[in-house]
Amino acid sequence: MTVREDEIRRPDGSAGIYGVVEKPDFALVLPRWRDGFWLVEQFRYPVGRRAWEFPQGSWGSGAGGDQLALARRELAEETGLRAGAMVHLGHLYEAYGYSTQGFDVYLATDLAEGEPDREVTEQDMVHRAVTDAEITGMIRSGQIVDAPSLAALTLYRLGS
16 A cells, blocks of 8 residues: 655646555455345454455455456455356446545356355454345444445446
8 A cells, every 4th residue: 555645736726735545456246145145244443343345355465466366266265155157347446536446346146155265364254145135224224334345236236
């Protein structure tokens, strides 16, 4: 991650400074299961709480590769699921007002269960399948507050 301040010239000609956070893109997976999706729950340090979200992640520092391969890896790592089919739903930005970071959204179907292979930072993570109705309730009750997850779900619902 890199944080920088750019000296800019606004449309009215005045000078200013714009702060930018540069982070690598990540992949987010919507694992479709029967009448719902698989979600993961974990503690998120910056906000000091546990919350539910869709499996997601980025290549490690200095690593890189194909976003589809990353999506498959994150799905298997966090949930143990393997997808027979993956469809790219779109590319979104997490917070384009101050960050370069974007994310690719994939719909995973034809799922086979397996054992997760979580990173050390994901030791407290749990995963479970939830129905579409449960997801709506979890959003309303504040159990799902992850903006990329909510944006990805909206992208899915717009196309289904």
